[in-house]
Amino acid sequence: MDTESLSGEFILEKKSAETIEAKKIKNTEEPPPVKLSHNDLHFYSSYSERPQGIRFESQYQGEEILLLIRAAQITNLPWILVALLLIITPPLLVPLMPFLPNLALSTPIQTLILAFYYLMVSGFILVEFVLWYFNAGFVTNTRIVDADIEGIIYKHVSEAKLDLIQDVSYTQIGAVRNLFNYGDIFIQTAGSLPNFEVLKAPRPAHIVHLIESLRVDKK
């Protein structure tokens, strides 16, 4: 009975050893190298390879930016639509003004209210653009830098060296994300280093593949 049990365990052990070996072989497979091209960088660029004319705060001398990532352009659509709605609202309301009861503001005050309203709309547009624009991630030849801006008074910048990255993955949930090809990228780093989340990034599969190949190159 004991012998049977032992042989069974031995067989199981053998199988698991084979599985481990197979996993090892799989893990040593290097992703094919990715060729990076030079992209023109615009104020609306959400993805740019080897961008020229951009730098970040802690960039070392000689450190090359390989990739600039911002949230996909399509993610700006909601606030752009809201802004357009806010812009066209006052002209639409003017015909209704005579029907408002007991409102007798002088023309200068009405003009001031309107001017203040449009100033606030411009402020809204500016804030939304600034939040998108400065929320950027960089992949350089040595590390990954992620600048997170939430609201106008919160900022968080984190970075990790490429050889300390353990795992890179992405999720693309929903029809809109699949249609416009954007998703969330998760970068897991070793030890107590912070993990990265690049949210709503364009071409996530390509970025993950690129980071993977850079990581393998570093190792």
Next chain:
Amino acid sequence: MSIDFAQLITTIVNDQDLIAKVLLLIFMSLYVFFAIILLTQVKHLSKIVDQISVTPIIKGISALHLGASLVLLVITIFI
């Protein structure tokens, strides 16, 4: 004396322009404060991400936004 005070209150309440002006002054003062914070933050953030061709324009627009807020506040005070 109490009749004068009541009349004064009635006059103020009935003067819609005055009420609107006071409210505008309060909100515009707060808005100028917000515009200053926005400009300061844009300057700080420009150091984190500096796109040479675009960042000065964003800084300029933020400064223009603050300038417009101040001009509007001054106009409201003197109108």
